[in-house]
Amino acid sequence: MMKGVLxxxxxxxxxxxxxxxxxxxxxxxxxLDVELPSSFETExxxxxxxxxxxxxxxxxxxxxxxxxxxxxxxxxxxxxxYLKEIEKLTSKDxxxxxxxxxxxxxxxxxxxxxxxxxxxxxxxxxxxxxxDRFDAIxxxxxxxxxxxxxxxxxxxxxxxxxxxxxxxxxxDAVAGVEAINASGAxxxxxxxxxxxxxxxxxxxxxxxxxxxxxxQTFGEYYK
Ligand code: G16
Ligand code: MG
Numbered sequence: 001m002m003k004g005v006l007x008x009x010x011x012x013x014x015x016x017x018x019x020x021x022x023x024x025x026x027x028x029x030x031x032l033d034v035e036l037p038s039s040f041e042t043e044x045x046x047x048x049x050x051x052x053x054x055x056x057x058x059x060x061x062x063x064x065x066x067x068x069x070x071x072x073x074x075x076x077x078x079x080x081x082y083l084k085e086i087e088k089l090t091s092k093d094x095x096x097x098x099x100x101x102x103x104x105x106x107x108x109x110x111x112x113x114x115x116x117x118x119x120x121x122x123x124x125x126x127x128x129x130x131x132d133r134f135d136a137i138x139x140x141x142x143x144x145x146x147x148x149x150x151x152x153x154x155x156x157x158x159x160x161x162x163x164x165x166x167x168x169x170x171x172d173a174v175a176g177v178e179a180i181n182a183s184g185a186x187x188x189x190x191x192x193x194x195x196x197x198x199x200x201x202x203x204x205x206x207x208x209x210x211x212x213x214x215x216q217t218f219g220e221y222y223k
Contacts, residue, residue, distance in 0.1 A: 002218040004162040005105055006153050006185060007134075009116035010045065011172030012206065014093050014128055016086060016118075017041055023082040024056060031074055032060040046173035048117050048146040049075050079120075086120065089127040097207035102133050104211035111135045115156035115169065115179075117146055136160050148178035153185060165222075168214045171199070186221040188214065 010016045021041040028036045036056065044052045053075040057063050066074070105112060114121055114137040121140075125131040136159030143151035150164075157164040169180030172190045177199045180187035188203065189196030196202045201217045203209060 001108070001215055002110060002166060002168050002186070002222075004111040004113060004157060004160050004167040005214060006113050006115045006156045006164070006167050006169040006180070006183075008046065008169075008171045008173070008176050009114055009118055009121050009124065012095065012170050012190060013098055013114075013130065014089065014095055014124065016124065017045055019082055019085040020044060020052075022085065023078045024052065026081055027074060027078040028056055028060065031077070032056070032062055034060040046117055046147045046171075046176045046179075048140065049079065049119065051146055053078070083120070083123075086124055086127065089124060091129045094128050094130065095206040097205075097209055099130075101206075101209050101211065101214075102130070105214070106133070108211060108215075110211075111160040111162060113156040113160045113167075114138060115152045116140065117152060147173070148175040148182065150179050150181075150183035153179055153183035157183070157185070168218050170209070171196075174198070186218050188217055 007013060025036045028034050053071055102112065112134045114134055117140050119140055121137055122131065138152050138156035138159055140152060143155050145151045153169055154164055157167050164183040164185040167185040169185040169187050170190065171177045171180055171187065174195060177187050177189050177196055181198060187199045188201050189199030190203055190206055193202040200221045
């Protein structure tokens with residue numbers, strides 16, 4: 001049986017992508033005078049704050065226009081706008097099926113760890129009322145490489161003292177699925193099967209996740 005489950009946050013536990021996109025769009029308009037296309041909502045999923053900022057600067061053709069300090073100030077400004085939005089999160093914003101999944105995994109003594117690129121993960125989990133349900137939350141500041149590198153999933157497994165190869169990882173982003181695969185964990189993608197074809201299994205929505213599905217998938221792919 002699997003010993004641990006490694007959870008991505010945005011898109012798996014709750015949907016913060018829309019708030020990230022709204023905050024980035026406002027920053028891009030105010031500071032860079034560009035309109036972000038809606039495709040950026042998906043493109044920035046799982047991408048760290050500073051990497052997101054750099055992608056937006058590239059889109060605006062302004063990569064070399066600002067000092068590192070100025071880039072940092074803009075990213076902090078975006079985070080301020082974003083924080084005001086996620087302040088409003090409640091348990092109603094937990095994605096369907098996730099609370100039941102956490103219950104059944106815990107009842108089966110499976111350890112639960114969060115592998116999110118977000119520095120706001122502890123705050124978001126507290127707002128959702130889920131903070132105490134996880135055994136660990138990996139700190140993205142402790143890893144050098146963002147998704148698709150495996151670092152955050154390796155760190156999340158380390159925090160629960162389990163080898164990633166004894167874990168299932170849950171992700172909604174292509175880069176996240178790649179990261180899980182590179183860590184050695186069994187990957188389950190949530191979303192479009194074609195887009196997430198590198199995952200060991202894909203389900204369309206979070207309500208399709210269950211202890212049984214995770215454990216069966218783990219059994220099939222565990223080597
Ligand atoms: C999330 C989001 C990304 C965001 C990143 C960093 O990743 O999907 O869009 O840029 O976190 O967030 P923050 O600015 O709050 O540190 P994940 O890994 O939870 O999908
Ligand atoms: Mg995600």
